Amino acid sequence: MNIQAHIDPSQEPSATQRAYLAIRRMILVGELPPGEKLKIEKLRSILDMGGSPIREALTLLVSDQLVERLDQRGFRTAEISPENFAEILRLRCLLEETALRESLRNSDTVWEDRLVLSHHRMMREPRSNVERFEELHKAFHMNLLSASKSPVLLRFCNQLYDLNIRYRYLAGKALNYSKRDIGKEHTDIMNAAVDRDIETACRLLLDHYRTTGAFLEKHFSAELTARTV
Amino acid sequence: MNIQAHIDPSQEPSATQRAYLAIRRMILVGELPPGEKLKIEKLRSILDMGGSPIREALTLLVSDQLVERLDQRGFRTAEISPENFAEILRLRCLLEETALRESLRNSDTVWEDRLVLSHHRMMREPRSNVERFEELHKAFHMNLLSASKSPVLLRFCNQLYDLNIRYRYLAGKALNYSKRDIGKEHTDIMNAAVDRDIETACRLLLDHYRTTGAFLEKHFSAELTARTV
DNA sequence: TATCGAAATAATATCGATATTTTTGACGGA
DNA sequence: TCCGTCAAAAATATCGATATTATTTCGATA
Known part of the structure; x- marks a missing residue:
């Protein structure tokens, strides 16, 4: 959980924040299985937002080692072993x-x-x-x-x-x-x-x-x- | 260095990659001092690219703990102490x-x-x-x-x-x-x-x-x- | 039948424009 | 003088469109 927590909880979280939490949850509980390709378009439709916050959320998840980034080839969930x-x-x-x-x-x-x-x-x-x-x-x-x-x-x-x-x-x-x-x-x-x-x-x-x-x-x-x- | 290294070095690196390496270097050597606000517009003009790769590079740097992200309030270089x-x-x-x-x-x-x-x-x-x-x-x-x-x-x-x-x-x-x-x-x-x-x-x-x-x-x-x- | 390569397709990466949000600064009341 | 308020300015966050790059498909060839 790298993202800065909200000081004021009454405030609406940013799209990036929402995407981050949602995708993170999906990975942790296994809804997005290990090694799964994470297509921007698909996540866009699920989370109902533009591509930018999705990409940014995925990039944040890279730091958590829950997502891997392949330069020019998108994102996938981290493998397990x-x-x-x-x-x-x-x-x-x-x-x-x-x-x-x-x-x-x-x-x-x-x-x-x-x-x-x-x-x-x-x-x-x-x-x-x-x-x-x-x-x-x-x-x-x-x-x-x-x-x-x-x-x-x-x-x-x-x-x-x-x-x-x-x-x-x-x-x-x-x-x-x-x-x-x-x-x-x-x-x-x-x-x-x-x-x-x-x-x-x-x-x-x-x-x-x-x-x-x-x-x-x-x-x-x-x-x-x-x-x- | 979280970003996936290129297998094929002949290939041109993505803008995000370039931005990541450039900003990272600037932070490490102190060209961007600790606690400095990182304005997208300014970095855009320095690195000559759009806002998206800049934001993505900054987000990658968050994972390296070289940059802090303040939701809705942009990025800044990590403080030192x-x-x-x-x-x-x-x-x-x-x-x-x-x-x-x-x-x-x-x-x-x-x-x-x-x-x-x-x-x-x-x-x-x-x-x-x-x-x-x-x-x-x-x-x-x-x-x-x-x-x-x-x-x-x-x-x-x-x-x-x-x-x-x-x-x-x-x-x-x-x-x-x-x-x-x-x-x-x-x-x-x-x-x-x-x-x-x-x-x-x-x-x-x-x-x-x-x-x-x-x-x-x-x-x-x-x-x-x-x-x- | 397997393999290579080119075209078609799909997906990513990036840009420029716009909507939101935060910050600034001027103004007036205490 | 010190606050608080509100509008203006600045900056961020986000979107939709486009350029770029990877992947797949499909046929031609060996």
């Missing part, structure tokens, strides 16, 4: 741990309030409302890091989070997380964070990511072998 | 070390040849040709990492490198690096890399960055206090 997924997981662990440590060192009560609140909201949201839940889930995780005073780092974490969420959507409901209690995992992470127990918080967070990652990886490789047959 | 500089240095150390370790683990003779060659070219280039030297200097450092199989990580390193180079240009010739022998530092790093001595290579690389960082930081804070008076 097990290697890419594994790299994202690795990088997330590296960067989020760094950010979490820094965040906890700088943490104050404002941060704590924000964290507790976002946790509460996430827990209350029914998992059935997938997109809404994912939004709150992301907010919770980003709030963990939010007391870090490293904007560039946070931007990377944010970006990696979105890249990862895409894989989660693509795996779809096939994933039922068997015996895990995701709610408890989150609560434990939050408690460790609120206690400012840096080591425990980091350990729990990374476990959380790695366990989910292992699930997804398994699912993903099954998918791929099924597909290539 | 001591905090930003320090963060870039920290992140570079973290990410480049990770990338270097991976690169050395995966290294082969192709990588080694590329590295040696880029080192040679850099050493031969007179420091007086600043822009050309910086290009070769970047190539050398990126080649150190280039055997890493983590494209996202490499992209981050590349981006951070450019953000850092900008500070070097801004500090300008004021910097004469006193008693350091930069050439030797590079050669030592290369030798450790060629020896696949991961620990030494990492240590030397980070020292190299941190020493330069300390120089710049000193220069930079002097600049700022002078300016704010």
Whole structure:
């Protein structure tokens, strides 16, 4: 989410902004599958606007690594691969741990309030409302890091989070997380964070990511072998 | 450098490509100072093209964090600050070390040849040709990492490198690096890399960055206090 | 039947014009 | 003098049309 958030929410967002959010959503949830050619004309008719804001939105998405730009040959959604997924997981662990440590060192009560609140909201949201839940889930995780005073780092974490969420959507409901209690995992992470127990918080967070990652990886490789047959 | 490189170099680059490279260069070398408003009309007349490729190039530069986009209020070059500089240095150390370790683990003779060659070219280039030297200097450092199989990580390193180079240009010739022998530092790093001595290579690389960082930081804070008076 | 190349088609990239929005600056009231 | 307001000016954002470039189709040739 590179785009500057609106200060004044009453104001109508620009066409570019609308296009950016709409296309981004479509890619994340898988409505636009990986590797798909993104034709300006088609997007124009879907989003009902001129070509300029579409192109600009796509260019913004290039920075999020959700879209690839081929000079003179238009745009396509980023490809996926097990290697890419594994790299994202690795990088997330590296960067989020760094950010979490820094965040906890700088943490104050404002941060704590924000964290507790976002946790509460996430827990209350029914998992059935997938997109809404994912939004709150992301907010919770980003709030963990939010007391870090490293904007560039946070931007990377944010970006990696979105890249990862895409894989989660693509795996779809096939994933039922068997015996895990995701709610408890989150609560434990939050408690460790609120206690400012840096080591425990980091350990729990990374476990959380790695366990989910292992699930997804398994699912993903099954998918791929099924597909290539 | 997000933009897809041309496969066929005989081909004329698109206007967007030209604009991207031109504006990027102007920002990096400081011709467009930090915080400067980037007026489409002005850039249009400088680069002699329509508004669309300019806007698209600026949007691409947003992803490089060299340009900020303010919805409905145009573009401006990214601000600089001591905090930003320090963060870039920290992140570079973290990410480049990770990338270097991976690169050395995966290294082969192709990588080694590329590295040696880029080192040679850099050493031969007179420091007086600043822009050309910086290009070769970047190539050398990126080649150190280039055997890493983590494209996202490499992209981050590349981006951070450019953000850092900008500070070097801004500090300008004021910097004469006193008693350091930069050439030797590079050669030592290369030798450790060629020896696949991961620990030494990492240590030397980070020292190299941190020493330069300390120089710049000193220069930079002097600049700022002078300016704010 | 496979391959090459040229024409036809489709898509992208770019321009110039226009609609919106933000910024500026002058004016008058407190 | 200090604000707030409103119109004028400037700049951005967007559109529709066109030029450019890539892709496909289709036949001719080997």
